[in-house]
Amino acid sequence: MIYQRSSQLFAEAEKVIPGGVNSPVRAFKGVGGTPIFAKSAKGAYLYDEDDNRLIDYINSWGPMILGHAFQPVVDAIIEKAKKGTSFGMPTELETKIAELAVSMVPNIDKIRFVNSGTEACMSAIRLARGFTKRDKIIKFAGCYHGHSDSFLIQAGSGASTFGTPNSPGVTQGTAKDTLLAGFNDLENVKALFSANKNEIAAIIIEPVAGNMGCVPPSAGFLQSLRQLCDENGTLLIFDEVMTGFRLAKGGVQELYNVKADIVCFGKVIGGGLPVGAFAARNEIMNYLSPLGPVYQAGTLSGNPLAMAAGFAMLQTLNNDSDIFKRLEEKTAYLHKGIEKVLTANNIVFTINRVGSMISVHFDANPVYDFNTAKNGDNETFKKFFHGLLLEGVYIAPSAYETWFITDALTYEDLDFTIAAIDKVSKSL
Ligand code: PMP
Secondary structure: OOOHHHHHHHHHHHHHOHHHOOOHHHHOOOOOOOOOOEEEEEEOEEEEOOOOEEEEOOOOOOOOOOOEOOHHHHHHHHHHHOOOOOOOOOOHHHHHHHHHHHHHOOOOOEEEEEOOHHHHHHHHHHHHHHHHOOOEEEEEOOOOOOOOHHHOEEOOOOOOOOOEEOOOOOOHHHHOOEEEEOOOOHHHHHHHHHHOOOOEEEEEEOOOEOOOOOEOOOOOHHHHHHHHHHHHOOEEEEEOOOOEOOOEOOHHHHHHOOOOOEEEEOHHHHOOOOOEEEEEOHHHHOOEOOOOOEOOOOOOOOOHHHHHHHHHHHHHHHHOOOHHHHHHHHHHHHHHHHHHHHHHOOOOOEEEEEOOEEEEEOOOOOOOOHHHHHOOOHHHHHHHHHHHHHOOEEOOOOOOOOEEOOOOOOHHHHHHHHHHHHHHHOOO
């Protein structure tokens, strides 16, 4: 395959956009080379500016769970656009999608729509801090909750030391209120509670992590966090930006039967348009402005095009009783196929999977947190990524990303992918 035009477009983009991209991971920094420029997409396929067809395993980093340009979503956007693209006033559709989301997800009474996953998580911790009248939060190493200041934090050496910013521009003042724990490390979380009695407003977690590859919670981990939160008057926030409306109709709360206090959404909920949301029971949501004292707002929040796309998407997922089972089966088929060819080619690997989220790590040991995720052989990953690209298979350009499986993928597409992985493995 040739990527000549994409390279030229990237060179032009670099002159006027920092790093040539509007979000860093698109820049191929982790794998080398220059990014592919998208021209169009339909179903399971992306078509780039050099007219290559790629089987897409990124799917806009999750939203395209039913495939690209899914007809009911496209039709809903077109019909809405003809009637105006933004009002900054309430619309009936906002209530309809809110009712639908509340009916699909356990333990939530009210939901507020925002414009991104970042906004959802940022607003959720402000709400938790306002509600509990406490300042500190616990987050887990390797979990990503968007780029707002409180989340761009690395811990010091001891578990109970204050965090230090890992991006210039995040102040020490902000960093000191974010405590960092190891994913799946309950003792670490307990130690943080002991050292910060009555100070922790919330634990925020990707309940199935997707930003260090796919890392499932170990047995009982989420339940133990729930218990610790109950004992300490702390809220449990599930960041379901990736997992919401993907792993089950009701997300991880349903899949693992654990109750969260606040749930954050993004990606699938917007049908590919810029939408995020956060939701909780009445007692907590009524703390938000204009009912309560915690301020949160947005000129374009609940935008009609975004709501139309999201509503069409959620309706389809809600009405298709087989969808999550079908996605899981397709992903399990891919999982088995990859396992078989990597083994046959003597490649050292670990595959993690929950439902339709899957990641391949080039390390023999179990991957259960950020440190074990970092053990993967990045040189092998780079070759794997570029090899697959040449075969027409597009996975995320980073070893720390999850592959997102779409319902538009056929078993022929999956076989094509497995054959491509077989071929590429021989040269790793
Ligand atoms: N939370 C999680 C779990 C995410 O994966 C992401 C984005 N990858 C975000 C929050 C931030 O969402 P956005 O990029 O829409 O701001």
